[in-house]
Amino acid sequence: MEKRPVDEERKAGEEIGKLKQEVSNLREELRALSEENELLRERSEDIFLLGVISEKVVTAETPQTVISTALENVCILKELGYGALIRPEGERVRVVTDYCEELECSFSDQEFPIEGALERVFSGKHEGFFSYKDGERIPAFIPRRLGGHLVSSSLFLPLSQGGETGFLVFANYRYAPDYLRGLVPLLN
Known part of the structure; x- marks a missing residue:
């Protein structure tokens, strides 16, 4: 009978370990997505800037x-x-x-x-x-x-x-x- 609580504790420990790893993986994925989002934001600003300049350059004499x-x-x-x-x-x-x-x-x-x-x-x-x-x-x-x-x-x-x-x-x-x-x- 003593094996059951030990087995349950071991299984619970394994589950906690898996959940911790999953949380760690999700954090890493969120960090990567945040970095990608920042790069995309910067690129969109650059494209906007080039568009603004292009519009004004066309009329420059x-x-x-x-x-x-x-x-x-x-x-x-x-x-x-x-x-x-x-x-x-x-x-x-x-x-x-x-x-x-x-x-x-x-x-x-x-x-x-x-x-x-x-x-x-x-x-x-x-x-x-x-x-x-x-x-x-x-x-x-x-x-x-x-x-x-x-x-x-x-x-x-x-x-x-x-x-x-x-x-x-x-x-x-x-x-x-x-x-x-x-x-x-x-x-x-």
């Missing part, structure tokens, strides 16, 4: 208007405080056009010295991503602070337009420095 429109929309929809098209001109860099969420910080048509990070980007010796938490010197045309936030990172993407070379520049103020790295596939 000049290449500079196309770039200005794209900069503004990327900055607004991806919550980046600053975006610019820059071109090297001798020992200086000229901001061809820019977008800033705070209108008083525009540097369009202004020139700045090529130094620090810009030297490495223009020489091709750097990938173009800079984290300012690492003590990197912020280029003079990138606003240091917007909306109460310090710039945390910037991304320089090469651009060739009508035989002229330049860089699209985006600056991140709200998110961790690596946020911009995640935008590279969309921005390229």
